[in-house]
Amino acid sequence: MARKSRGRQKVEMVKMSKESNLQVTFSKRRSGLFKKASELSTLCGAEIAIIVFSPGNRVFSFGHPGVENVIDRYFTRNPPQNSGTMQLIEAHRNATVRELNMQLTQAVNQFEIEKKRGEELSQMRKAGQSQSWWEAPIEELTLPQIEQLKVSLEGLKMNVTKQAQKLLIENPGPPQFFASSSSGGIFPYDRKAGGFNPNMVLPHYDYNNPGYRRGFF
């Protein structure tokens, strides 16, 4: 299987020959560089400034507490002023950064969880495809198979409709429509989302109640 990226491969330390690759490399590595600088600041309290010029001659810079700050300090060789106000400002800034780091960690962790779930689901689909012909991609099916599948799907559609009507009758009125979803009722459907509204998915992600997800889906 061909590799998509060259991670964990040795890269020769010379200027890249292919212009397109060079631009992509710059983009990725610059991003990674700033990430490392950010981590160094957070973990060790270091003050850092990094300035890079892109192949297109745009300038990117990262600085903690600020690019100008660090440059001035470098040139003047003055120790940073430590007035009461400065300390207060710094304390506030550090608190904000702490909070942001926590948010970032949280977001990344949640993503990892979802990614893992995605891999599980893909595995399930793969297993399903090898067992049942109707789970295969439609392009791989023969005409008679497609016709059968169509009939079955139409039958399913009918049942889904019936069941939904049943629920609607039992719970009359749009406000209760999405009562179980606690998403605040977006009946009939969120037009802005352009189709599937991922925000409606959130109520399902109740990690404290895994029974729901494993139970049906």
Add this chain to the structure above:
Amino acid sequence: MTRKKVKLAYITNDSARKATFKKRKKGLMKKVSELSTLCGIEACAIICSPYDTQPEVWPSPLGVQRVLSQFQKLPEMEQCKKMVNQESFLRQRITKANEHLKKQRKDNREKEVTHAMFQCLTGKSLQNLNLMDLNDLGWMVDRNLKEINKRSDSLKNVTISQMAAGPSGEHPSQRAEVPAFEENNDNMHRQQWFMDLLTPQEPLGFGGPDEMMLPFVDNNQNPPWSNTFFP
């Protein structure tokens, strides 16, 4: 190289912090150097720490001077455009992480619904589904039906044109275009699907029993198909 996850917070243990600083500072300098070489661009780094009276720089004091003056010659707007500090940088990363999360959830939801659809096709009950699930399920069924119709049309066209054109005839059968879960142009279609629920539907007739039929179970009316395929 540790493979343990490092918590993104100030290291309170003095010796651990100093050791981390040394390692990471070295790594950072290496990365700047690589970036500069690989992409043939100008760069500089300045690192100040409580461990050194002098800031440590890359590539060299002269090199830093050069890059800084290049930087400061630029109009202020250009300087600031892509300038970030910890706060702004972290906010950017958080935004990106949330975007990735959202997309992954959407993809997962699509996979879950597809899986549910296949389960229901082979007889699983619809009882445990709420309206939202039913809506998504119905949408997924519709999308598959659409794809099926497209595919069966194109297959039939191939057959017809092959018959018409003789052995040399060719009509490349088109790959059924699968609309992305999100780029569903049928926004109105989706709403329509649900609105249809509120109006009485004509029940669809089932085809006659066919031993190759999927064992679709209609809980309300028809008895389960007996099927040689699925005991």
